[in-house]
Amino acid sequence: MHVAIVEDDINMRKSLEIALGEYEEFKISTYKSALDALKKIDNSIDLIVTDINMPGMDGIEFIKKLDGKYDVIVITGNATLSRAIESVRLGVKDFLTKPFEIETLVEAIKRHDKIRTKVKDSIDQNKGIKEDASDFIGTSPALDKALLMARKAAKTDVSVLLLGESGVGKELFANYVHKNSPRAKHAFVALNMAAIPENLLESELFGYEKGAFTDATSEKKGYFEVANGGTLFLDEIGEMPMILQAKLLRVIQERVMVRVGGTKEIPIDVRIVSATNADIQKSIQEGRFREDLYYRLNTIPIEIPPLRERKEEIIPICDVILERVIQKYGLQKRYFSEEAIESLMCYRWPGNIRELISVVERAVILSDAQAISKEDLFLESRKSFQ
The missing domain is CATH 1.10.8.60 (Helicase, Ruva Protein; domain 3)
Known part of the structure; x- marks a missing residue:
């Protein structure tokens, strides 16, 4: 992918050129000004990364001159909502605020390279558009901060608790942690606590043995066994009944589980990511959630900001x-x-x-x-x- 960097600050320009040059899939060209770029860029360029505040011609005027011929990522040290709105009106897809992690820019560039294929491949005639349709297509300082913490957490094996309002994309974040972890080649299994009746939740989590109850005509693996070696995402964890909270705590502490109707302990190697939009501290005070389980699940808490704080996306x-x-x-x-x-x-x-x-x-x-x-x-x- 051929990326053009338009940046008047020589130190920033060289830093970006060196950092992006370490990726074999990128070919990098640099320009010291918008006027310089307009004279030299050609059809070989796939994407332009440009600053906003530059002498001679600023980034907004430069983007207007490009007339939609190139995908553009804006980087700036003076971000304002009016600038963001003006940029998106001109077709800019990403708006990064300095300082930013180089990984954030790399991810934005890779998104542009894949976006057309992603749009085509994501269409399923038998399904509607799911909540994860964004798939981190946009970027913002608030999202970058949460993603950076998620990447750090992914390298470890500790429990992660995702916090945030309904609809912010908590399952997408859980999947992101899984994909960036050593467990990525194993299963990612998601279970919504609020979507399963309380009397069925235990057998869904831990499975059951044949004859455990009237309709148990054969043994069945639960979500823990299916996710063994991988990641288990427990959404709406605040809705889990107290009696199951004790059993979940034992599984986390001892890394073994017992199916419903069974006696055999089954070793479990699962990374747990949980999520809630409820006030867990209030639930603890009201006796509806175990404090010891909360601390086990909350080793690394990640607050996912609401969309109103991620307007660039x-x-x-x-x-x-x-x-x-x-x-x-x-x-x-x-x-x-x-x-x-x-x-x-x-x-x-x-x-x-x-x-x-x-x-x-x-x-x-x-x-x-x-x-x-x-x-x-x-x-x-x-x-x-x-």
Whole structure:
């Protein structure tokens, strides 16, 4: 992939050139100014990384001159919401604030390289768009901070507790920890505590032996055994009944489990990632959650910020959802109007990414015009429920 770096600061320019040059899949070209880049860049360039504040011609004017011919990542030390909105209006997909980890930029570049393939491959005619549709397509300082902690946690084998509002993408984060861990080649298994009746939850977790109850005509492995060697994601952990909390604590401490109706101890090697949007401390005070289990699960807590604190991600996510819906339903090409973009950026998104996907999917389908308008989003009517 041929990446052009446009940066007037020679130290920053050289640092990026050296750091990115260590990746064999990248070919790097550097330019000291926007004017220099406009004279020399050609069709061999796949992606441009540019600063905003540069002498002669700033990054915004430079992007306008490019006229949409290249994918662009903006890096700047003076990020403002107005600059972010102006950038996304011009088609910029990522907006990074200095200082940033080089890994963050590398991930952003790789996303651009894969995004078109990802859009095509992700379309399933038999399924709707899932909450993980964003797949970290956008980036923001708040997201970068959480991802950095997730990468550090992934290298270890300790328990991780994901905290955050409903719809922020906790399962996606859990999968990210798994994929970046030594357990990546083994199973990632997810279980939503709130989705399974209390009387069935124990057998789902630990499995059961033949004859354990009336309908147990054969033995069955539970989620722990299926995830053995890999990662078990326990979503909505705050909904787990107290009696099962004691059994889970024993499994974590002793690394053995017993199936329902059995007596044999089965060795278990599972990395546990759990998540909740509930106030666990309040549940502990009210006697609904074991404090000792909380400390076992909370070795590394990761707070996933809500979408309203990750505004730089909104438009990149919207663009991917838009393309997926267009391809899935065979619709004519659509794009977001400037008013729609501003509305998307200013809305508070109480339902986070899950709500964003729903809003955009509906707007793309119902819009009668090529330009999706502010009215097509129906965000004004939603504000009364915030």
